[in-house]
Amino acid sequence: MTAARTVLTIAALTLREAFRRRVVIALVALTVVLLLLSGWGFSRLAAEQGTDTLTSGQARLTASIMLNLVMFGFSLIAALGTAFLAGPTLSGETESGIALALLARPIRRSAFLLGKWLGLVAFGSGFIVLAGLAQCIVVRLAVDYWPPRPSVALAHLAAQTIVLLTLAVLLSTAVSPMASGVVAVGLFGATWIAGVVGAIGRSLDNEAVARVGSISRMILPTDGLWRGAMHAFQDASAVVEFGGGSEGEAFPFLSAAPLTTTYLLWAAVWVLMIWALAAGSFVRKDL
Amino acid sequence: MTAADTTAAGKPVADLPPAPAIWCSGLRKRYGRQQAVADVSLEVQRGDVVGLLGPNGAGKTTVIKMLLGLVRPDAGEAMLLGRPASEPATRVRVGYLPELFRYQPWLSAAEVLALHARLSGVDVSDRDQREKLALVGLAERAGDRVGGFSKGMQQRLGLAVALVAGPELVILDEPTSALDPVGRVDVRDIVLALKANGVAVLLNSHLIGEVERVCDRVVILDRGRVAASGTLAELLGARELRLHLTDVSPEAEARLAATGAVERTGEWFIVALPAHDDGTAVPDLVRDLVGQGARVHAVEPARISLEERLLGILRAGEVERGNQ
Numbered sequence: 001m002t003a004a005r006t007v008l009t010i011a012a013l014t015l016r017e018a019f020r021r022r023v024v025i026a027l028v029a030l031t032v033v034l035l036l037l038s039g040w041g042f043s044r045l046a047a048e049q050g051t052d053t054l055t056s057g058q059a060r061l062t063a064s065i066m067l068n069l070v071m072f073g074f075s076l077i078a079a080l081g082t083a084f085l086a087g088p089t090l091s092g093e094t095e096s097g098i099a100l101a102l103l104a105r106p107i108r109r110s111a112f113l114l115g116k117w118l119g120l121v122a123f124g125s126g127f128i129v130l131a132g133l134a135q136c137i138v139v140r141l142a143v144d145y146w147p148p149r150p151s152v153a154l155a156h157l158a159a160q161t162i163v164l165l166t167l168a169v170l171l172s173t174a175v176s177p178m179a180s181g182v183v184a185v186g187l188f189g190a191t192w193i194a195g196v197v198g199a200i201g202r203s204l205d206n207e208a209v210a211r212v213g214s215i216s217r218m219i220l221p222t223d224g225l226w227r228g229a230m231h232a233f234q235d236a237s238a239v240v241e242f243g244g245g246s247e248g249e250a251f252p253f254l255s256a257a258p259l260t261t262t263y264l265l266w267a268a269v270w271v272l273m274i275w276a277l278a279a280g281s282f283v284r285k286d287l
Numbered sequence: 288m289t290a291a292d293t294t295a296a297g298k299p300v301a302d303l304p305p306a307p308a309i310w311c312s313g314l315r316k317r318y319g320r321q322q323a324v325a326d327v328s329l330e331v332q333r334g335d336v337v338g339l340l341g342p343n344g345a346g347k348t349t350v351i352k353m354l355l356g357l358v359r360p361d362a363g364e365a366m367l368l369g370r371p372a373s374e375p376a377t378r379v380r381v382g383y384l385p386e387l388f389r390y391q392p393w394l395s396a397a398e399v400l401a402l403h404a405r406l407s408g409v410d411v412s413d414r415d416q417r418e419k420l421a422l423v424g425l426a427e428r429a430g431d432r433v434g435g436f437s438k439g440m441q442q443r444l445g446l447a448v449a450l451v452a453g454p455e456l457v458i459l460d461e462p463t464s465a466l467d468p469v470g471r472v473d474v475r476d477i478v479l480a481l482k483a484n485g486v487a488v489l490l491n492s493h494l495i496g497e498v499e500r501v502c503d504r505v506v507i508l509d510r511g512r513v514a515a516s517g518t519l520a521e522l523l524g525a526r527e528l529r530l531h532l533t534d535v536s537p538e539a540e541a542r543l544a545a546t547g548a549v550e551r552t553g554e555w556f557i558v559a560l561p562a563h564d565d566g567t568a569v570p571d572l573v574r575d576l577v578g579q580g581a582r583v584h585a586v587e588p589a590r591i592s593l594e595e596r597l598l599g600i601l602r603a604g605e606v607e608r609g610n611q
Contacts, residue, residue, distance in 0.1 A: 104356070106376050
């Protein structure tokens with residue numbers, strides 16, 4: 001069997017698993033709840049605007065912050081969903097014995113792993129892009145705000161999901177399904193907090209504290225990509241409107257600068273390296 | 288070189304017998320401080336049914352997993368159907384039913400079979416897939432989710448999965464552990480049908496009677512080593528015949544002695560039968576004894592069972608280790 005056919009078969013199987021195990025229904029239900037809540041919140045914001053208590057700049061700032069806040073919720077759902085799907089689909093199959101019959105077929109383990117990974121990438125990215133787009137439309141209808149670069153923002157969110165699920169895949173080749181999900185989501189949260197701490201450090205001109213955020217973004221690029229996504233969602237004047245560079249940077253739901261190409265390249269290299277480590281670990285694993 | 292030369296050169300190769308279905312030498316595997324497999328070499332010829340026997344922890348499943356590339360051996364070599372076992376392509380014509388049989392609970396039985404047919408890289412028609420499900424008694428449940436199957440039904444599905452790609456070698460690890468007596472007979476019939484079609488089978492089973500009924504050869508593992516191997520006749524030794532006779536003339540006694548070693552206890556005679564008997568020794572002996580005036584009250588074939596032989600080998604191993 002050709003490697004490409006194996007990869008596509010396993011990717012399709014992984015997607016089918018997500019649908020059959022009702023992961024999709026659960027995510028759609030959560031998304032609809034979040035969309036309805038945010039729609040209500042934004043409509044309240046529009047009602048406030050109607051009383052002319054906000055300037056147009058303040059309105060755009062508020063819309064940007066709220067959009068980033070809700071998008072953080074979506075990115076958290078995508079992170080939890082893919083991290084907890086990656087565990088059962090890989091180490092769960094190894095533990096239960098499902099992998100024994102599959103891997104005794106004439107297929108390479110690396111092709112099997114790539115198929116699983118691609119299926120998860122399609123699932124996680126597909127969810128975040130569709131849910132994010134729906135959210136942008138809700139915001140447009142409620143307060144007539146449209147992000148400056150929605151495709152860049154959604155691509156960054158998809159990249160963030162891919163980074164986290166690649167880590168979850170690596171972990172699931174080595175530890176139990178539950179542990180891999182918990183560790184991946186824990187690291188995701190820790191990196192986000194480190195990013196906020198780093199931003200506060202920068203706003204206070206404290207080099208040592210600022211470095212915490214920079215280092216954590218290098219080790220796990222989820223927070224860096226999230227900040228890139230926020231920057232593309234928020235209005236260009238949002239940071240200035242908030243009170244200038246340092247204050248805007250310290251606020252967790254605004255981003256002071258877009259991502260550099262170097263950082264995006266690093267994120268791609270990071271994914272490749274972690275995937276290669278996962279493949280190396282999975283190929284050597286005794287089943 | 289002409290085409291005729293090429294053909295002539297190729298002829299001796301073509302005339303060679305096909306490589307064994309399984310060949311392995313010096314397989315070893317250690318998990319931490321536990322030596323799971325110490326030194327295993329075995330061979331299964333094409334079309335042979337070979338039983339793998341041994342106590343729990345003897346290393347049987349680890350050997351099977353090393354043959355299938357699921358576990359990396361620390362040392363040793365293995366070939367399946369003439370190709371290195373470490374190469375995935377080697378397993379195109381190999382079927383496997385694991386001891387720990389689990390299939391995607393969110394797929395139907397037919398979908399599991401279709402998935403394995405696709406991954407095998409062999410074109411298997413829908414009709415063939417349905418036939419395999421019918422063979423294991425799951426034709427009526429083809430569209431049902433595996434999650435709702437009993438353990439026995441999952442094991443039947445596992446057997447269909449092992450057979451779906453037209454294998455030349457089938458490795459069955461405890462294939463009847465979850466089956467009822469009817470299911471066990473079904474598996475026995477399937478194994479015998481595979482043998483009739485020239486498919487080699489490696490059968491790991493705790494059910495010694497099952498192994499004795501279907502296997503040509505037996506390999507006994509103990510503590511990660513081959514404790515004994517051979518055909519059933521070689522392992523079980525010569526058969527015996529117990530006879531209850533009266534009015535035994537000297538001619539009849541001579542006839543008994545001509546068959547094999549005789550041991551007499553009153554009116555009971557135990558006669559050793561020839562190792563390679565074509566099935567005529569017993570009826571011929573009885574006919575001659577009756578002709579020589581002896582009255583035959585009972586004729587009982589006696590044979591040491593594989594279970595007794597297995598226990599003997601394992602106990603001898605224990606004694607040997609105790610002496611060391």
